Amino acid sequence: MRRKIRTLSIGVLSVALVATGCTRTTEDGGTGNGNEEAKTQTGSISYEAADNQGPAKAVEGATKGGTITVLREFDFEHLDPARNYVNVQQLTTGLIYRSLTGYKENGTGEMLLVGDLARDPGKDVNGDCKVWEFTLRDGLKYEDGSPVTSKDVAHGVARSFAPQLNEGPHYIQQWLYPGGEYNATYKGPYDGGKPAPDGVETPDDKTIRFTFPEPHCDMPYAAAMATTAPVPAAKDTKTNYDLRPFSSGPYKVKSYQRDVALELERNPNWDPDSDPLRTAYPDGFRFTFGLEAAQIAERLVADAPADQTAFTWTDVPPAVLSRTTTGPVAERVVKGPTQYTWVLNINTQRVTDLNIRKALNYAVDKDAALKAIGGQAAGTPATTLMSPTTAGFKQYDAFGVPPTGDAQKAKDLLGGRTPELVLAHANTELRTQQAEAIRKSLTERGFKITMKSIESSSYYDEVGRKNNPYDLYLGGWGSDWPTGSTIIPPLYDGREIGPEGNQNLSYLNDAGISAEIDRVRKLPAAEQDAEWMKLDEKIMREFVPVIPVYYDATYVLHGSKVGNAFLSDAFGAIQVNTIHVKQ
Amino acid sequence: MLRFIVRRLLVAVVTLIVISLVTFGLFFAVPSSPAKVMCGKNCTAEDIAQVEERLGIRDPLPEQYTNFVSGIFVGRTFGSGDFERECPAPCLGYSFRNDQPVTEIVTQRAPVTFSIVFGAAAIWILLGVTLGMISALRRGTVFDRLAIGVSLAGASMQVYFFGLILLYLLVYATGLLPFPTYTPLTENPAKWALGLLLPWMTLGFLNSALYARLSRAQMLETLSEDFVRTARAKGLPLRRVHTRHALRAAITPIVTIAGLDIGTALGGTFITETIFGLQGLGKATVEAVQYLNLPVVMATVLLAAIFIVIANIVVDVLYAVIDPRVRLS
Secondary structure (H helix, E strand, O other), X not given: OHHHHOOHHHOOOOOOOOOOOOOOEOOOOOOOOOOOOOOOOOEEEOOOHHHHOOOOOOOOOOOOOOEEEEEOXXXXXXXXXXXXXXXXXXXXXXXXXXXXXXXXXXXXXXXEEEEOOEOOOOEEOOOOXXXXXXXXXXXXXXXXXXXXXXXXXXXXXXXXXXXHHOOOOOHHHHHHOOOOOOOOOOOOOOOXXXXXXXXXEEXXXXXXXXXOOOOOOOHHHHOXXXXXXXXXXXXOOXXXXXXXXXXXXXEEEEEEEOOOEXXXXXXXXXOHHHOOOOOOOOOEEEEEOOOOHHHHHXXXXXXXXXXXXXXXXXXXXXXXXXXXXXXXXXXXXXXXXXXXXXXXXXXXXXXXXXXXXXXXXXXXXXXXXXXXXXXXXXXXXOOXXXXXXXXXXOOOOOOOOOOOOOHHHHHXXXXXXXXXXXXXXXXXXXXXXXXXXXXXXXXHOOOEEEEEEEOHHHHHHHHOOOOOOOOEEEEXXXXXXXXXXXXXXXXXXXXXXXXXXXXXXXOOOOHHHHHHHHHHHOOXXXXXXXXXXXXXXXXXXXXXXXXXXXXXXXXXXXXXXXXXOOEOOOOOOEOOOOOEEOO | OHHHHHHHHHHHHHHHHHHHHHHHHHHHHOOOOHHHHHHOOOOOHHHHHHHHHHHOOOOOHHHHHHHHHXXXXXXXXXXXXHHOEEEOOOOOOEEOOOOEEHHHHHHHHHHXXXXXXXXXXXXXXXXHHHHHHHHHHOOOOHHHHHHHHHHHHHHHOOHHHHHHHHHHHHHHHOOOXXXXXXXXXXXXXXXXXXXXXXXXXHHHHHHHHHXXXXXXXXXHHHHOOHHHHHHHHOOOOHHHHHHHHHHHHHHHHHHHHHHHHHHXXXXXXXXXXXXXXXXXXXXXXXXXXXXXXXXXXXXXXXXHHHHHHHHHHHHHHHHHHHOHHHHHO
């Protein structure tokens, strides 16, 4: 999960459906403020045969052919399914390999979790969410024409236990081996390890069964992550697999030069009739790395012939924004809220006075912090811990403070004191500007702030150390699926705090909150959403561990010949499964 | 002449050994552990130790240096078991981030940098020297004043300013040129040239300004020398006096500077590559620094030094060819 909060450009991870595997949510929770309204994601797990059957619904006016170019600042961290935990990485690899389940989207918000490799989203065998069974479709083949089997899926799960491949999500692993380090006993299939972890069985080539010690009704969602992508043992090149995954999807890797370019071409053995998610219109994709954000935006604004079939996942930088709001360029903007909430963490180990933490909430100018990184295009001011896209979301404001802050109330709470605090920030241009805006408002309102710049690549390592020497630092968090269960426990359960690598960046450690987390977890799935929201408000009102600053939004461009470019509700970035080149 | 070259080569080898030692020292001087960076999240001490093993940074320093140097000549193996990697000679290290030998990375990136630098150098030397010579021969004319004015403007600008202006005017605003891209010369020469035209124009204009001014000054100085006057007095055709006598003498310091400029440019094209989004050695170096991909950093730093050393040797040799007195000294 930590990787999700690394940088602004990484964006939101994964899922955005309803609370559990068993409910449907359609409640809206807008934030207004002139930006596109953030909504609780709508959709459900669908067992309807029509939803689960391929081929994917055709896009009106779309034809096969052409190459889509994706312009990027940086290369992907990983393509290996075991190490795949970044939203745009997941979108990209969704073209190369398939998981047991996946999200069917069309840009209208009618998003469904359906079977991808599996015929349906999985069977809760005993009705207690402890045993889940998935049956693979007929006719699934790899790029070399060999059949995809359930043993390959099991091998994919097994290798995600290997310490060398540990960057991916760990839901299924931890559910299989709860109560501590998931790979303390099973370290993957390498070096003489068992071919599959305990609790993963493949009674035949079409069936894979997961048996968990505890109930996990979220399994259909967890199965949508790349952890369940098939990796045939014979094609497993261990850490090398990162550079050349073996295709079970509509495209295969044609060439990959790290940090330079990745080219995908058609996998002739992919059968569209077996795939309800992907239309695979383009003949290929080319990902170009190493470009500056401004360069990317300028190229897409200019829309020169070579860039007309290009798009980006990189937000338009503030300097270029003004030229994207009118005329034909505006028609090529894809924007909307994501699942991220950015908060200014208050290190509660160092800032122990509750009144000072409250004063900080009154003192921060959220508007200025947003303007520093693009204003409304970058997000809307926040007041809660969870994003409005979370199931069960209910807007509240613990302090009733305007987005620009309330200087008088801050000063009243301080009572003439001038707390000296260290504000740490990543050393990127945008984050530095944003920190400066925050520093300015805090300084004007009675605080004495010392800025500390941290190298962006080690920012979260630094602030994730329990005994870090900083009082305030920004952090963003997006859920893996939009329930409080993937937000509140990882961020506010004090029992999870370790010497380093922490996700609980406010280091709030309260036994009452931990107990409440345990209580909510044990509730029936349908009751959890509202309870997570109550806990969100309780934490903010009673403990004030953070200053909610903004709900994140994305604002990106595409070329004039890119068709069906829409923001994925599941991933918070342009979806590529049904994109096409306008002929 | 052979003795001269051998002497220069020996000095170059010693220089490179010193540079390799310093670069190797830098590898260990950085504050972050490359193993920790590479290990990813949830890394235990045991995991980090494994990565260190794979990186080969647990052996004593002298042994590591010896392995590094011997790897250049005979190749070496990194890691063990399932994670063993072969690095054939000339092995400059193994990048586990890229999962390939550093030599391969360098080989992939170097053609981009070479194309930018040599293409631009051809423009700046040809344009600069020609303009400078003509200006000197037409001293005081409108052409001379114009050339001096333009070259003054060129010499005052930086690539990150002029490059962006050209990019905006020729690519973003008018679409006259495509956004620079690199296509291998062997694959499509026309596309190669078109894709690199903008960086060539930028670097070519900026550097030619300097060369025009230098060439003009050198030529003017040479034209006033006694031997030129003698040549003229002997009744030699002016063209021959200018090309055979004056130009040969004037060009000597220009060759020196050109050699060093090219050597420096080969090792330091990061700004140009960044502005034009080209993935050459400079960009590779900065990316490697960002990701603490230290084997790549070490190799590119070493390469930059090698370029300068080679440029020095070439300059020395050319100097000796042009001016025989150098050989005697």
